[in-house]
Amino acid sequence: MILTLDLWQAISLLATIVGAFWGIAKMMLNQGSKNLDEKFSQINKRLDGQEESDKRLERQVGDMRAELPREYVRRDDFIRAISNFDVRVDQLRLTIERALLERDKH
Template sequence: MKIELELWQFITLTTMILGAFWGIAKMMLAQSAKSLDEKFNAIHQRLTTQDESDRRLERDLTDLRVELPRDYVRREDFTRVIASFQVTVDNLRLTIERMLIEGKNRG
């Protein structure tokens, strides 16, 4: 089987084949660009949502930092207050014992 083509037919056929390849390549590039745009938009939306979440978390953490000193006592502070309370109670006990002993001695 022998195919004979004239020059103008060969040029036309070659141009058509190259045009078809170029069209397919352009279509594939457009689809991949569209896909990339969709992915970037999805990433942008997720980042925007994450930024809002980060701001809310930072605000909650700041509120917690403000509330902690007001609502909770450090262990050292609690120990110091309890120790001073115990000293006061011990002094009161000694005073009461002294008064009772003096009352027995007089009576």
């Protein structure tokens, strides 16, 4: 079976095939572009949510830093406070002992 085409038929067939490939390629590129746009918009929404979460976390950390010196005592400060307390208790003990000794003398 031999297929004979005139020149204008061959050109028309070639133009139709090229046009079909061109249309399919353009359609695929448009779909790919839409998919990319959707994915980027989803990523942007996630990033916006993440930025808000990061800001909230930064505020919480800042609040904790502000509260930390008021709520917690450093080990050195605790030792100093306890040693001052011990000194006062010892002084009170000595005062009571002196008072008792003086009372016994009289």
